[in-house]
Amino acid sequence: MGEFLELTVDKFTFRFATDRYYHPEGVWALPEGEGRVRIGLSDFAQQSGGDVAFAEVKPVGTAVAFGDEVASVETMKTDIVVPAPVSGTVAEVNPALEMSPEAINEDPYGEGWLAVIAATDWEADRARLLDAQAYLERVREIAEEEMRKR
Amino acid sequence: MSPNRRVMIVPCSGIGKTFGTVSREAAYTVVEDLRPDAAELVALSLLVLGDEEARAAVAEHPTVTIDGCRLACATKMVQESGLPVARSFTVLDAFRKHRDLKPEGISSLNLEGQKLARVLAEEVAEAVDEVVRGET
Helix, strand or coil: CEEEEEEHHHCCCEECCCCCEECCCCCCEEEEECEEEEEEEEEHHHHHHHHEEEEEEECCEEECCCCCCEEEEEEEEEEEEECCCCCCEEEEEEEHHHCCCCCHHHHCCCCCEEEEEEECCHHHCCCCCCCHHHHHHHHHHHHHHHHHCC | CCCCCEEEECCCCCCHHHHHHHHHHHHHHHHHHCCCCEEEEEEHHHHCCCCCHHHHHHCCCCEEEEEECCCCCHHHHHCCCCCCCCCCEEHHHHHCCCCCCCCCCCCCCHHHHHHHHHHHHHHHHHHHHHHCCCCC
8 A cells, every 4th residue: 555645633633545546525446457446435434434333335246337326334423325436347345344344444445445346437537536635635624614613 | 159249330431422322321221220239330531530449449340341432442441540341342333233223312312322222231231240150
């Protein structure tokens, strides 16, 4: 895994892996070659959602378009609908999540990955995603807005 | 088995958190309703503050912790005080076993949260029995 950017807001510190792209709704996409794109929740998304109780990913073979629900993550606080950051077909689902969904909290950019998608047009989708710095700035806006509401 | 063996219950002190509320409701149910003769509540905040009476209670009796979330503050605080934890529970694990009981609310839990606290309390009460019998 590459390096990380960090953003601290109040008592919270969020990490952003610089080797991947981000859907604005908090889903990362890591191209792995041959059209395969691994996806998962960003550190900000998992911290905002809280402790994950259940994670359900669409089964292998499911076709998804950019922005379609590809997974749902239920935490103690909320239900997260995870939009696909890339169009394609679900090629792999993280088998560990059934027994250990807490991996999403503990290692969101590693062991807590959600799925691998066989992308139909990664280059086109990538243009709609944010790089780590741009996503960090978006998170900064969201987090500071939340702080102002308190 | 010692009929006079008492078990200390240390719940999460997460004020303002739904799962913290569930942990404390479960603890109250154990010490006030299910096992009033065997279980006793110790406030985590007293342990954090180094209260001698609370620390002595945990040091002298087996302790069961009830954490709200994976941060496990109750369990960690007891352990970091150099004291043993006989059994530990989390609201998150209880919710994973009872997905239909999603708790909501803070000062007042919804019905599902109250039921979750109850089933968690029953699990803790069974653990108290095992600890009293010397099985843990």
